[in-house]
Amino acid sequence: MFIPLPFYTPMDALHGLEINSLIDYLFKFFFSSIRLSSFLISSPFLGSKNIPLNAKIVFSMVISFFYFGYISDTEIVVSEIDNILFLVITEIIIGVSFGLSLSIWFSAATLAGEKMASSTGLGFSQMVDPNTGGQTPVVSIVLDLFLISIFLSLNGHLIAIDFLIKSFDVYKINSGLPPLSLIALGIEATGAMFYTGGLIMLPVVGALLLTNIAIGVITRSSPQLNMFSFAFPVTLLLAFFILFLSSRTIGNAFAELTKNALESTETLFLGI
Secondary structure, eight states, X not given: OOOOOTTOOXXXXXXXXXXHHHHHHHHHXXXXXXXXXXXXXXXXXXXXXXXXXXXXHHHHHHHHHHHHHHHTTOOOOHHHHTTHHHHHHHHHHHHHHHHHHHHHXXXXXXXXXXXHHHHHTOTTOEEEOTTTSXXXXXXHHHHHHHHHHHHHHTTHHHHHHHHHHHHHHHSOTTSOSOOTHHHHHHHHHHHHHHHXXXXXXXXXXXXXXXXXXXXXXXXXXXXXXXXXXXXXXXXXXXXXXXXXXXXXXXXHHHHHXXXXXXXXXXHXXXXX
């Protein structure tokens, strides 16, 4: 015998999403997380090998939950779902292009550090770079950490993620391959990398060049002096002293580098 309960109401069906709508939402979330994951893996700050790949994937999926409503109205044609591999490759190209462009911009610090290290004789003092996993001079690692600290203090990581969210308005999930303007993004980043790296290392390298000329003149007039034991401490102390004096200037250069990188990315990547 069935006894009706006062709080129980029989339901014919469970209200909720239709199965087709649910599959459509899952596809949109999947493709949006691929774009963000590709960016995080290739970005200069979160792309470090010290951060596990599983953590990057989980982090990208968590962020995808927050901006999923931003792209939920995007329609995916049924005929394109059959070609999932094409859509996945397209999303990877967009995310990696954005991340690699920032990585190229930030390579200016590594370039300047390697030249400083070779000029001061610190080229043999190397450590494992957490970003690349290879052997990198200590000066380059210090400058990289300095640049990343300035980038994070200026909320550059939040601006970069915001650009990536806005990219869904420019490069929709079902819009096909991205245009060739992404190639111009990498070309401009490469030119800016060499230009900024040259400006950062110029004071140290120029001062060391004059110092080496003076040491050469001194050792020429006094052949009994051991050039290696005399020149190496002088150039090393001078390099550290110049870096100490120019730390504020280098910080301003890194802040300007961050600003130019984000503005260039906004112009070429988003077309704004």
